[in-house]
Amino acid sequence: MLIEVFGPGCAKCQVMEKHAKEAVAQSGVDHQVVKISDYAAMASRGILSTPAxxxxxxxxxxxxxxxxxEILALIKG
Amino acid sequence: MPENPTQPGFLRRGGWLLLALPLWVFLYTVNHAVSEWIAFRLLGLTPKSHLGDAVAFLFYDTPKVLLLLTLVVFIVTFIQTFVSPTRVRDSLSKRRPGLGNAFASIFGIVTPFCSCSAVPLFIGFLRAGVPLGVTFSFLVAAPMVNEVALGMLFAMFGWKIAAIYAGTGVAIAFTSGLVLGQLRMEHYLEGWVQDALNAPVLGELEDEQITLPARIDLAVQGVKEIVGKVWPYILAGIAVGAFIHGYVPATFMASLLGKSHWYSVPLAVLIGVPLYSNAAGIMPIVDALLGKGAALGSTLAFMMAVIGLSLPETIILRKVMRPRLIATFVGVVALGIVLVGYLFNAIL
Structure with a gap:
C-alpha cells in the first residue's frame, strides 16, 4: 500500500508523517510512506488545505x- | 469523518465539559486576588512600585490570557468544523467580483486557515474559477481578521473594539481584493502556477460528514494544539506587556503612538510588519499599549500589521506570485491598514 502525506513542511505536516509511520509500524505490514511537499503535485491532486x-x-x-x-484504520479499511 | 477507534461515548464527553466549565469560571474569578497575593504578599513587593506593578501584571495576565485563549479556541474550533475550505471555494466560484469580494472577506474570518496552506488554497480557488481579486480578498481577510484574535478582543476589551477590528479588517480585505482584481495581474503569477491551473485534477476529497461528538473532539484537539503551540508567544507578549506596564512612562507611549502625531500610524505599521507573533501573543501587548495612552487607531494598525502582514506568509506566497504582484499585494494591504489607523485616531 502507498501512503502519501502532503504538506510543505510545517509542524503539523511533520506530525502527520510521524503518525503515518507509527500506523504502518503497528499494522505490521511493510507499507510505503511518502512525503510530498511539492505544491504543483498537491495542486494536481485537488488538495486545498494541508496536511493531507x-x-x-x-x-x-x-x-x-x-x-x-485513525490512519491505521484507513490502512486496514 | 472516518471513524475513530478510540472514541469515548458522548455522555462521558459531556460530563468532562460540565466539569471543565465551573473550574474555568472559578479560576477566572480568583485570578486577580491570587495575582496580587503572589506579588504583594508572597514576594513582598510594594504596590504601585515599578517592579510591583510589572510582576503583578505578569501573574495576573498569564493565567487570564491562557484561560481566555482556551475558551476562545474551543468555541472557534467548534464553529470551524462547520466551515471547510472546499465549501467556501464552491460557494465563491459562482460569485462575481464585488459581491464575491464581500463574501470572501467574511468567509476569511471563520475558515480554518494556516499560512502553510496558503499556496494550495490559492491554486485551488483559482482553478475552481474564483476570480483573482476575490481570492485575494480571502487571502487578506483570513490572517488579518484572525478568529482567535477576534474572540480575545471581545473577551478582553468588549464588543465595540472587537467589532471595529472585524469591520475594518473585512473592509480592508474587500477593498484590496477589489483593487487587486481591477489591476488584472494574472500574468504575474509564477509560470508553474499557470501550468497547474490548466492541468487536470486527479480527484479530490468529498466533504467529511462529522458527528457532534467528533466536532467536540476536534475542538478539544484544537485547544491542545493551539494553546500548546502559542504559549511561548503569550509569555513573550506578557513579558513585553509587563515591562511596558511597569516601566515605560505613559507620556512616552502617548508621544510615540498617540493620536496627535501624523507619524504614529505609519510607525506602528513599520514596527508591526517584521514582528511575527501569534494573534494571541499580541493581546497582552495591545492591553499594555492601550493602558499607557497609545491611541486606538495606532494600536489597531500595529496589531493588524503584526498578524495580517507576516513575513513568513509573504515568503510562502512568493512561491506563486512574481515579485511585482507580491509587492502590490503587500503595498495595498499596508495602505489599507494605515488608512484604518488614521480613521480611528480621527474619530475616537
Whole structure:
C-alpha cells in the first residue's frame, strides 16, 4: 500500500508523517510512506488545505492531523 | 469523518465539559486576588512600585490570557468544523467580483486557515474559477481578521473594539481584493502556477460528514494544539506587556503612538510588519499599549500589521506570485491598514 502525506513542511505536516509511520509500524505490514511537499503535485491532486493524507492514491484526510489510530484504520479499511 | 477507534461515548464527553466549565469560571474569578497575593504578599513587593506593578501584571495576565485563549479556541474550533475550505471555494466560484469580494472577506474570518496552506488554497480557488481579486480578498481577510484574535478582543476589551477590528479588517480585505482584481495581474503569477491551473485534477476529497461528538473532539484537539503551540508567544507578549506596564512612562507611549502625531500610524505599521507573533501573543501587548495612552487607531494598525502582514506568509506566497504582484499585494494591504489607523485616531 502507498501512503502519501502532503504538506510543505510545517509542524503539523511533520506530525502527520510521524503518525503515518507509527500506523504502518503497528499494522505490521511493510507499507510505503511518502512525503510530498511539492505544491504543483498537491495542486494536481485537488488538495486545498494541508496536511493531507492519501491511501493508495485516494485522498482520505485534509486540513487536519489524523491520529495514528485513525490512519491505521484507513490502512486496514 | 472516518471513524475513530478510540472514541469515548458522548455522555462521558459531556460530563468532562460540565466539569471543565465551573473550574474555568472559578479560576477566572480568583485570578486577580491570587495575582496580587503572589506579588504583594508572597514576594513582598510594594504596590504601585515599578517592579510591583510589572510582576503583578505578569501573574495576573498569564493565567487570564491562557484561560481566555482556551475558551476562545474551543468555541472557534467548534464553529470551524462547520466551515471547510472546499465549501467556501464552491460557494465563491459562482460569485462575481464585488459581491464575491464581500463574501470572501467574511468567509476569511471563520475558515480554518494556516499560512502553510496558503499556496494550495490559492491554486485551488483559482482553478475552481474564483476570480483573482476575490481570492485575494480571502487571502487578506483570513490572517488579518484572525478568529482567535477576534474572540480575545471581545473577551478582553468588549464588543465595540472587537467589532471595529472585524469591520475594518473585512473592509480592508474587500477593498484590496477589489483593487487587486481591477489591476488584472494574472500574468504575474509564477509560470508553474499557470501550468497547474490548466492541468487536470486527479480527484479530490468529498466533504467529511462529522458527528457532534467528533466536532467536540476536534475542538478539544484544537485547544491542545493551539494553546500548546502559542504559549511561548503569550509569555513573550506578557513579558513585553509587563515591562511596558511597569516601566515605560505613559507620556512616552502617548508621544510615540498617540493620536496627535501624523507619524504614529505609519510607525506602528513599520514596527508591526517584521514582528511575527501569534494573534494571541499580541493581546497582552495591545492591553499594555492601550493602558499607557497609545491611541486606538495606532494600536489597531500595529496589531493588524503584526498578524495580517507576516513575513513568513509573504515568503510562502512568493512561491506563486512574481515579485511585482507580491509587492502590490503587500503595498495595498499596508495602505489599507494605515488608512484604518488614521480613521480611528480621527474619530475616537
Amino acid at each position: 493524507l492519501a491511501v493508495d492514491g485516494e485522498i482520505k484526510v485534509q486540513g487536519r492531523v489524523a491520529s495514528s489510530n
